[in-house]
Amino acid sequence: MSVLVDDDTRVVVQGITGGEGNFHAEQMIEYGTNVVAGAVPGKGGQEVHGVPVYDTVERAAREEDADASVVFVPPAFAADAVFEALDAPLDLVVAITEGIPTQDMSKVYKRLGEVDTRLIGPNCPGIITPGEAKLGILPGNIFESGDVGLVSRSGTLTYQVVDNLTSRGIGQTTAIGIGGDPIIGTDFVDALELFENDPDTKAVVMCGEIGGEDEEEAARYIAENMDTPVAGFIAGRTAPPGKRMGHAGAIVSGSGTGTAESKIQALNDAGVPVGDTPNEVADHIEDFL
Amino acid sequence: MKLHEYQAKQVFADAGIPTPASTLASSVDEAVEAAEEIGYPVAVKAQVHVGGRGKAGGIKLADDREEAEQAAEDILGMDLKGYTVETVLVEEAVDFVNELYVGVTMDRGEGEPVAMVSTKGGVDIEAVAEEDPEAIAREHVDPAFGMHPFEARKAVYDAGVPSEVASDVASILTTLFQLWDDSDASDIEINPVMITSDDEVVAADAVMNIDDDALFRQPELAEMEEEAAEDELEAKANEYGFDYVRLDGNVGIIGNGAGLVMTTLDLVDHYGGAPANFLDIGGGAKAERVTNALDMVFADENVDSVVFNIFGGITRGDEVAQGINDALGQFDEIPKPVVVRLAGTNAEEGREILNDELVTVEETLEDAVQRAVEYADAEVEQ
Numbered sequence: 001m002s003v004l005v006d007d008d009t010r011v012v013v014q015g016i017t018g019g020e021g022n023f024h025a026e027q028m029i030e031y032g033t034n035v036v037a038g039a040v041p042g043k044g045g046q047e048v049h050g051v052p053v054y055d056t057v058e059r060a061a062r063e064e065d066a067d068a069s070v071v072f073v074p075p076a077f078a079a080d081a082v083f084e085a086l087d088a089p090l091d092l093v094v095a096i097t098e099g100i101p102t103q104d105m106s107k108v109y110k111r112l113g114e115v116d117t118r119l120i121g122p123n124c125p126g127i128i129t130p131g132e133a134k135l136g137i138l139p140g141n142i143f144e145s146g147d148v149g150l151v152s153r154s155g156t157l158t159y160q161v162v163d164n165l166t167s168r169g170i171g172q173t174t175a176i177g178i179g180g181d182p183i184i185g186t187d188f189v190d191a192l193e194l195f196e197n198d199p200d201t202k203a204v205v206m207c208g209e210i211g212g213e214d215e216e217e218a219a220r221y222i223a224e225n226m227d228t229p230v231a232g233f234i235a236g237r238t239a240p241p242g243k244r245m246g247h248a249g250a251i252v253s254g255s256g257t258g259t260a261e262s263k264i265q266a267l268n269d270a271g272v273p274v275g276d277t278p279n280e281v282a283d284h285i286e287d288f289l
Numbered sequence: 290m291k292l293h294e295y296q297a298k299q300v301f302a303d304a305g306i307p308t309p310a311s312t313l314a315s316s317v318d319e320a321v322e323a324a325e326e327i328g329y330p331v332a333v334k335a336q337v338h339v340g341g342r343g344k345a346g347g348i349k350l351a352d353d354r355e356e357a358e359q360a361a362e363d364i365l366g367m368d369l370k371g372y373t374v375e376t377v378l379v380e381e382a383v384d385f386v387n388e389l390y391v392g393v394t395m396d397r398g399e400g401e402p403v404a405m406v407s408t409k410g411g412v413d414i415e416a417v418a419e420e421d422p423e424a425i426a427r428e429h430v431d432p433a434f435g436m437h438p439f440e441a442r443k444a445v446y447d448a449g450v451p452s453e454v455a456s457d458v459a460s461i462l463t464t465l466f467q468l469w470d471d472s473d474a475s476d477i478e479i480n481p482v483m484i485t486s487d488d489e490v491v492a493a494d495a496v497m498n499i500d501d502d503a504l505f506r507q508p509e510l511a512e513m514e515e516e517a518a519e520d521e522l523e524a525k526a527n528e529y530g531f532d533y534v535r536l537d538g539n540v541g542i543i544g545n546g547a548g549l550v551m552t553t554l555d556l557v558d559h560y561g562g563a564p565a566n567f568l569d570i571g572g573g574a575k576a577e578r579v580t581n582a583l584d585m586v587f588a589d590e591n592v593d594s595v596v597f598n599i600f601g602g603i604t605r606g607d608e609v610a611q612g613i614n615d616a617l618g619q620f621d622e623i624p625k626p627v628v629v630r631l632a633g634t635n636a637e638e639g640r641e642i643l644n645d646e647l648v649t650v651e652e653t654l655e656d657a658v659q660r661a662v663e664y665a666d667a668e669v670e671q
Contacts, residue, residue: 027603076505101503102395103473106432109400125602139602139634154548156600160654163600163632180547182397209548212397235551238536238558239567246532246547246569248502249397260555276559277655278552 002129002174003149003194003201004092004118005068009133010036012060012069012090014081016048020096021072024137025049028070031140033133036064039084057081061088068092070126070135078122079104086117094135095122095185102248105183112185119185123247125155125177136177146171148285149195149228151188152207153180153214154247157235157278161205164282170289173201180209180247188218196226203229203288205281206272210236211250211258219266231284232267232274234260290499293336295378296513297495300472301479304464308492311380320361321354323379329353330382333360337372341413345369350382383491385483389450390414391462392478392496393469396429402469404428404436404462406448410481424448436466453488461490472510473503522566522589529581531568538563540665541586541595541625545570545604553598553658560655562662565592579612580619587624594664596657597629597648606631606639617647626664630657 011028015021016038026049029035037060038048044055054060057069069090073081078097085093086108100122112119120127126136130143142159144166152158158177165172176191178184188206195201208215215234222230237260239245241252252258264274275281292300295313302308312323313336324331335347342348347369349360357379367374388411396403407425409417417424426447430436441459450458461482469477479492504511526533532547536554540562544550547569554564566589570582586595599609609631617623627648631639643650649664651657 024603075502099502101473101506102475102500103432103470103503106395106401110431110433137603142602142633152548154546154551156544156546156602157548157552159600159602159633160549160552182395183400207548209551214398217398233552235548235555237555238564239551239554240534240536243534243567244501244532245534245551245567250547250551277556279653279655 002132003198004174004176005127005129005133005135007032007034007132009068009135010034010064010066011135012037012039012057012064012066013051013072014039014057014069014085015072016040016051016053017043017046018072022048024072025051028134031134032131033135036066039069057084057088057090061090066090068135069094071095071097073097075099075101079108082108082119083111086111086115089115089117091116092118092120094120094124094126096124096126096136098123100181102182105181109183109185120176121179121184123181124179125158127174127176129174130172138175138177142166143175144171147173147200147202147289149173149198149201149204150175151191151195151204152177153209153249154207154235157207161207161233161278161281164279165205165285168282168286170282170285173198180249182212182249188214189221192218192221192226192230196228201228203231203285205231205233205285207233207235208263209234209247209250210239210245210252210260211247213258215263216266219270219272222272223270229288230272231281231288232272233278233281234263234274236260290501290504290510290514291338292497292499292510292513293338294334294495295336297497298492300468300497301492301495304468306461306464306492307490308495309381309383311378313376314361314379315376317358317361317365320365320377320379321358324351324357325354327379327381331357332380332382333357333364334378334380335364335367335369335374336376336378337369337374339370339372342369347374383483383493384485386486387451387484388481389458389484390425390478390480391458391465391482392476392480393466393474394476399429401432402430402466404430404440404444404466406444406450406458406462408449414478414480430466435470436463438463441466451484454484454490457490458482461492472497473500473507474498475500522585525585525588526568529585531570531582531585533585534567535589536564536566537591538565539591539593539669540661541565541589541592542598543568543570543582543586543595544598545600549598549600553596553654556654556658557596557662560659560662562665565589576612576615579609580616583616592625593668594625594661595627596661597627598654598657599631601631601633601636603634605634606636607642610639610642613648614642614644617644623647625668628657628661628664630654
């Protein structure tokens, strides 16, 4: 079992003729993902890696019975690409693009509240159900099928924690990179709820970072609603206020909100152990299983 | 990207928001000339990106020529929280009876903009938000529709703005939201809006921050960005296209991916060291990027050792290793000890390629960080 994606998921790659889209479409297909179409305006009728390309997402979805998409469209056009996927409509959209203007995402976020489609990202590595499907840029070889759900705001930090798990023989049900932007589709609470309702997920790793209050909200959700044990990690303990640490969302405001201390405290109060190192997170998960 | 007060005021004035008469000056003579022209009293205000300028001595009032000269002499060239003041804004001092706060920002939790009005203007609004949140009226705005006039009125009346000026303040807020929307601002605020004894409203300060990710479609605003104001190393990072933040420790850090780099900083601290910087080289680690990253970190004279932490996803460990060898091979002598940790795709091949004479290779993140901290400590002892 898994959440959101499996080997039945039929995927459209938006931007499949661009450099990134082309490369990662091939990687996804190699991993075994059921990529059924590409969508690029003006490129309809072409074929990329054996996959038919359509001019619009709606046509790709209709002709190939697709239910999900991965967006590799440049920042200036990415919000429009997400709107197009919502309009198709698809069930799931994974936006990999980094650097989408925040005001564009605000409009997307508003629309998400009015439709049934789920968005993951933007500025995220994507989602993977090991051995079945990956929608995004995650390196498939470090994942292994197993019992642990993983949700994270960061890409390479996710790989680090997964590596700590897999090297001990602890596999994953599904790993979700929710993205490092200030406004994202699926947040920690959404992902935790999915894992809580998945009978095969026996424990969950949650990797947060400085900025915003999503981790605090997640802590409240865990305390009130979750039976599945959760272990956490928070990056950015040493970040100074007012400086953006790479991710647009990773910034501690001058008034002290969004700090690592506040997030760690909230998680501890909810009974969630927080590792000082990624390896300690794996220790906690091992204890749970 | 932050606009200076004088730049934001120009944008506000162009949009029809009342602002005091003012002139930018970069020398004492210019400042005095401006003051004479505007007429006394004037305020002389440091143009630096620092909060709490007034308290730090960056704003002074002058009632005559002599005081204006003294104020300009004091402020020009002064160090304000690490920034040297190079220009001052000389401005007509407004005789006010009341001060308000008006602003628009993105509420990231709600994913939509929020307009804010408070009668507690002229003080640190973040402190007000913490101590007396009820004193700030908040009105969320649908980003697809923009601000309706009634929403501006609602915020103004909810805040308890005196009725004599309510309609003028609501009009300022409507304009401010339009500017926020049109200019891809992340924050825009006037603190304070001054109310004069004859019920005029004037924007006495101006804050305008633009979303860096939207600068590509805001060419006029992007041109206002000043390179001179930045830290020299941070300017260099911009040129190389790295995400870089300078800190005050002595362990240099290079990695890929914001979360992993932050984690590397945290581990340096955890093992008793002090991080010198945050440097994310991003995806792909070709020789040129590796060379540039090392160049950046070695350029920081505080750095005593370097830890290179790469988790290869799509990036391959053997390519990164080759890049590191090539980059370090260009030095006659490696300036500071470098510890490399490679994980993920082709990490083993990468470790074999790395030249032991140039770098120390560690297999785990924990070992690599501890080794770099040891090296830094040893350098300090020497």
